[in-house]
Amino acid sequence: MKLKRMLGTLILVSAVCFSNLCSAATLKYGDRGNDVKEIQDYLIAQNLLHASADGVYGTATVNAIKDFQAALGLEVDGVCGEETYKILRAAAYDEIDITTYQPGDYVPEPPKTVNATVNSVTPVNTVLSAVNTVKAVVQYAGVGDVIKLGMEGDGVVYMQNKLAEQGFYDGEADGIADADTIDALKNFQSSRGMVADGICGRKTYFALDSQEEPANLNDYEFSSEVPDFTRVIRVEATAYSSAQPGLSDYTAMGTICQRGVIATDPSIIPLGTRVFIPGYGYAVAEDTGGAIVGHKIDVAFDTVAECYEFGRQFIDVYILD
Numbered sequence: 001m002k003l004k005r006m007l008g009t010l011i012l013v014s015a016v017c018f019s020n021l022c023s024a025a026t027l028k029y030g031d032r033g034n035d036v037k038e039i040q041d042y043l044i045a046q047n048l049l050h051a052s053a054d055g056v057y058g059t060a061t062v063n064a065i066k067d068f069q070a071a072l073g074l075e076v077d078g079v080c081g082e083e084t085y086k087i088l089r090a091a092a093y094d095e096i097d098i099t100t101y102q103p104g105d106y107v108p109e110p111p112k113t114v115n116a117t118v119n120s121v122t123p124v125n126t127v128l129s130a131v132n133t134v135k136a137v138v139q140y141a142g143v144g145d146v147i148k149l150g151m152e153g154d155g156v157v158y159m160q161n162k163l164a165e166q167g168f169y170d171g172e173a174d175g176i177a178d179a180d181t182i183d184a185l186k187n188f189q190s191s192r193g194m195v196a197d198g199i200c201g202r203k204t205y206f207a208l209d210s211q212e213e214p215a216n217l218n219d220y221e222f223s224s225e226v227p228d229f230t231r232v233i234r235v236e237a238t239a240y241s242s243a244q245p246g247l248s249d250y251t252a253m254g255t256i257c258q259r260g261v262i263a264t265d266p267s268i269i270p271l272g273t274r275v276f277i278p279g280y281g282y283a284v285a286e287d288t289g290g291a292i293v294g295h296k297i298d299v300a301f302d303t304v305a306e307c308y309e310f311g312r313q314f315i316d317v318y319i320l321d
Helices: 018-024 034-045 059-071 080-092 137-139 156-166 179-191 200-208 304-310
Strands: 005-012 117-123 233-242 262-263 276-277 281-287 296-300 313-319
Touching: 018 059, 034 059, 034 080, 059 080, 156 179, 156 200, 179 200, 233 304, 281 296
Parallel strands: 233 296, 262 281
Antiparallel strands: 005 117, 233 313, 262 296, 276 281, 276 313
16 A cells, blocks of 8 residues: 655755766765755655754665665665666655556656755655665664664574573574573573673674684673784774664675674774774774764674773774774
8 A cells, every 4th residue: 555644844846967977976975066956855754764954874774775675676785876866756745656566667867957845754654665675674683783673684594503502492493582582591691790781792793603702702801912013093982782772784885784893983983994903803884874974983792781881982993094
C-alpha cells in the first residue's frame, strides 16, 4: 500500500540546476551545500535520516542513502548519483510508489530547475517498508564483527557454537541472533564478570575463545607504552558506540563500528590514518561525525558502559603513519 504522509512544516528548496547535479556534481561523503541539504530533506521525509538537514554529507547521510539504495534494489555505495537522486526525488514528490518499485520501472525525469516548496513530512507509518526486507544486508555479521540482537550470519553461528561448548546455549546454531541466543550471551558475559549487554564485541570474542584475555588486548586498561610515531596531536576526545540508539553499525568508510575505530575531522587526521592512544590502544581513523570538527575525536567502544567510563577528556593522539 502506498505510504501515506501527513503534511508538516514547509521546507524551502533552493533553485538547483539538476543537469549540473546529475552530470558534474554526484554527491558523496564530505560534500557540503544546498544540494546535500536537499537530498537530506528527501531522506528525512522517508524517515531514513534521523538528523537535521545540515548540508553536510556525513556518516548519517551515507548510511541513509545506503538504506534507500538497498531497499530499491540499487547499487549500495552510499553515493547519491544520477539514478539514486532521480528515484529519491520522485519518491519525495510521490511520483512513484516506493513500496512496489522494481529496478527498471519508469521514473519521471526531474525538472531542469526547481524553485518551489516541498512538504516536509512525517510518515504515518515508519520508513520504507521495503527497508525491512533488506535488513540482512545491513545486519549480516561475519566472524569478528560486532553481533547484536537480530543480526544473522557466520559470526552468529560461531558465537552460538562457542556458547554451546561452554554450556550456555542449547539451541540450534542457525546463525540468527534471536532473543534466546542473546540471553545465553548475557549469561556468559555475567559469568565472566563482564558487562552483560548482549553485544558480542572484541572482549567477548576473546572470552569465548579462551578463559583469559591476551595481555596485549586493546583494553581500556592497556599499557601506555608508546610505539614509534611520526607526530602527536592534542585533541578533545569523547566516546561513542554503535550500541547507542540511532547510531549506525558502520563507519563512514563502510567498516564495522567497533573498538579500534575513531571518528575524526579528515582535515586534521585523514581517514585511514593509524594512531595510538595511551589507555585505549591502537586505532584507525575510519569515521566522522557532525560535531567532530577541528581537534576533536570520537573513540569507539563496543558498549555504552565503556563510553560513559571514558567520558570526555583531553588526550594525545600518536600518529603512526
